[in-house]
Amino acid sequence: MNTIKKYAGLIWMLLGPLAIYYLVKTAAGEIEKKPFLDTWIQWGVFTIVALPIAAGMVIFGYYAWQGEYDHLPEESEEGLIH
Amino acid sequence: MNQEKGIWKVIGASSLGTLIEWYDFYIFGSLATVLASQFFPKGNPTAALLSTLATFAAGFLVRPFGALVFGRLGDIIGRKHTFLLTLVIMGGATFAIGLVPSFESIGFAAPIIVLLLRLLQGLALGGEYGGAATYVAEHAPVHKRGFYTSWIQTTATLGLFVSLGVILLTRHALDVNQAKSIAKFNEWGWRIPFLVSIVLVGVSVYIRLKMKESPLFQEIKDSGNLSVNPLKESFGHKTNLKMVLLALFGATMGQGVVWYTGQFYAQSFIENVCKIEFDQSRTIIIWAILLATPFFVIFGSWSDRIGRKWIMLGGMLLAIVTYKPLFQGLLTLSDLSNQVQLTGLKQIKKTTSVIPGTTDTLRILTHQYYFAEGAIQTVTVKDTAYAAAGRVTIKPDVKSFTQLGSSAYWKMVGLVFIMILYVTMVYGPIAAFLVELFPTKIRYTSMSLPYHIGNGVFGGLTPFIATLLTTIYTGDKLAGLQYPIIIASICLVIGALYIQQGVHDSSKEKINNA
Numbered sequence: 001m002n003t004i005k006k007y008a009g010l011i012w013m014l015l016g017p018l019a020i021y022y023l024v025k026t027a028a029g030e031i032e033k034k035p036f037l038d039t040w041i042q043w044g045v046f047t048i049v050a051l052p053i054a055a056g057m058v059i060f061g062y063y064a065w066q067g068e069y070d071h072l073p074e075e076s077e078e079g080l081i082h
Numbered sequence: 083m084n085q086e087k088g089i090w091k092v093i094g095a096s097s098l099g100t101l102i103e104w105y106d107f108y109i110f111g112s113l114a115t116v117l118a119s120q121f122f123p124k125g126n127p128t129a130a131l132l133s134t135l136a137t138f139a140a141g142f143l144v145r146p147f148g149a150l151v152f153g154r155l156g157d158i159i160g161r162k163h164t165f166l167l168t169l170v171i172m173g174g175a176t177f178a179i180g181l182v183p184s185f186e187s188i189g190f191a192a193p194i195i196v197l198l199l200r201l202l203q204g205l206a207l208g209g210e211y212g213g214a215a216t217y218v219a220e221h222a223p224v225h226k227r228g229f230y231t232s233w234i235q236t237t238a239t240l241g242l243f244v245s246l247g248v249i250l251l252t253r254h255a256l257d258v259n260q261a262k263s264i265a266k267f268n269e270w271g272w273r274i275p276f277l278v279s280i281v282l283v284g285v286s287v288y289i290r291l292k293m294k295e296s297p298l299f300q301e302i303k304d305s306g307n308l309s310v311n312p313l314k315e316s317f318g319h320k321t322n323l324k325m326v327l328l329a330l331f332g333a334t335m336g337q338g339v340v341w342y343t344g345q346f347y348a349q350s351f352i353e354n355v356c357k358i359e360f361d362q363s364r365t366i367i368i369w370a371i372l373l374a375t376p377f378f379v380i381f382g383s384w385s386d387r388i389g390r391k392w393i394m395l396g397g398m399l400l401a402i403v404t405y406k407p408l409f410q411g412l413l414t415l416s417d418l419s420n421q422v423q424l425t426g427l428k429q430i431k432k433t434t435s436v437i438p439g440t441t442d443t444l445r446i447l448t449h450q451y452y453f454a455e456g457a458i459q460t461v462t463v464k465d466t467a468y469a470a471a472g473r474v475t476i477k478p479d480v481k482s483f484t485q486l487g488s489s490a491y492w493k494m495v496g497l498v499f500i501m502i503l504y505v506t507m508v509y510g511p512i513a514a515f516l517v518e519l520f521p522t523k524i525r526y527t528s529m530s531l532p533y534h535i536g537n538g539v540f541g542g543l544t545p546f547i548a549t550l551l552t553t554i555y556t557g558d559k560l561a562g563l564q565y566p567i568i569i570a571s572i573c574l575v576i577g578a579l580y581i582q583q584g585v586h587d588s589s590k591e592k593i594n595n596a
Contacts, residue, residue, distance in 0.1 A: 001579075004579065005579050005580060008575075008579060012331070012576070015572070026550075030550075038133075045142055045143060046142070046543075048143070049142045049143060049146075049539055053330075053535060053539065056327055056330065056331075057327075057331065059323070059327060060324075060327040060328070060331055060576075063320070063324045063327070064580070068320070068324050069324065069328065069580045072325075072328075072580075072582045
């Protein structure tokens with residue numbers, strides 16, 4: 001199971017940049033179709049929000065690849081994690 | 083017995099405030115069309131820009147920002163005072179929206195004020211949920227956390243229920259004549275749901291003021307173990323950051339899209355794609371919510387016995403597999419082409435009126451078609467007859483909506499009920515799940531951010547991306563479902579692989595806040 005978790009990490013690392021590529025591509029297409037300031041704002045907000053999330057996905061993948069999720073804590077400080 | 087009574091007071095005080103916050107946040111969205119006509123007039127590019135900002139910035143940028151601001155505050159000064167503050171900000175902003183004069187009265191000041199107030203609403207919402215969930219969880223016995231926090235989980239859906247109910251009631255209560263009542267509502271009555279909020283918030287603040295600080299927080303405060311920099315400890319240290327990322331990509335991301343698809347996209351689909359009339363498209367959601375809400379508590383409680391993981395992931399799996407047939411079912415129920423039309427009952431009404439300030443005439447032609455199964459279809463064609471010779475209306479404005487017969491109506495309630503049942507599976511246990519992932523001293527900060535990115539960003543994007551997909555794949559009315567299905571699938575795989583399954587075992591229980 002840990003091997004699957006580790007190699008799946010590579011997929012998650014790729015998923016981040018891939019999502020940004022599709023987002024920017026779609027944003028460019030939509031802005032070209034409706035070249036107004038509010039279209040820019042809308043897609044600008046999406047991109048600003050998506051960048052740290054995509055970065056988070058890459059970090060998540062990297063941690064998985066490093067085996068950080070092989071053994072998670074079974075209990076928080078007050079009891080069992082369900 | 084006293085402890086049992088105490089926890090119900092905690093749940094009551096927390097849930098009421100959180101419900102009101104959700105209500106406040108949703109009435110803005112539910113009244114978007116009316117608010118647009120009051121504050122963001124069509125054809126004005128600056129107003130359109132402000133409207134776009136109000137729609138997107140409040141949900142996507144400010145909510146996660148509010149999670150960071152108030153999460154940090156809640157881990158430093160305490161849960162009680164922080165979620166009191168978010169409630170006051172939310173209530174004040176909502177009440178103030180109800181008082182803002184229209185664009186016609188004060189020009190651009192109106193949409194700018196509304197935009198600022200909407201941003202305040204987003205900020206407050208970002209801080210509220212984490213505080214309420216943490217507060218209840220830290221009062222609850224460890225082996226019943228799922229059950230007790232599930233009451234907090236009902237509030238988001240009930241907030242939507244109350245907002246839809248108050249809007250429908252107000253819309254029909256302003257005049258005996260329904261058409262006049264709706265006209266009055268669109269003119270000034272829309273302010274009532276916003277103004278009512280201050281009374282609800284007042285009651286909730288009064289109740290919350292009487293509550294004590296969370297015992298677990300108080301304990302670490304007394305022992306001098308509070309976090310000095312919760313943001314750094316939550317997101318700057320690998321040990322905690324990896325749990326934040328797991329919470330986001332393995333749970334809240336999928337929960338967010340299932341939540342928004344079952345409640346918001348379903349409503350939008352029924353109204354705009356199935357073309358069901360305004361009141362029915364809302365009462366269908368209201369009934370489904372009412373019937374499904376107890377399941378938040380059922381699944382929350384069940385998660386205490388069998389674990390949270392597979393209930394949440396089970397909800398996602400069911401959504402992935404059945405969304406397409408369920409939405410196809412909504413389309414089939416609204417399709418009148420297979421129904422028998424009662425041609426003898428067909429009604430045609432034509433009205434004409436001179437457009438003020440011109441010599442042109444507005445013509446409205448209304449056809450009503452009746453069907454054996456009880457459905458009534460109304461088609462309205464509006465066009466202008468120009469006085470000037472040779473000038474004709476290029477494209478008449480055609481609107482069609484259907485009032486379903488009783489059988490189709492209740493079948494639609496049943497289909498939406500199933501979708502909201504999935505919501506209760508993914509959402510019922512998630513507060514307890516998030517609370518248990520993080521240590522007390524940085525819990526408010528650590529759980530708020532993944533929740534608001536998952537619910538607010540991934541979930542909040544559902545209606546926009548789904549609509550965008552339907553404009554790209556015009557031949558497929560179900561194309562919009564690709565987004566929630568793909569996001570929920572990724573989340574399901576991540577959750578299944580990486581989240582640890584645990585079942586409560588009282589022999590292992592320990593309460594140690596040192």
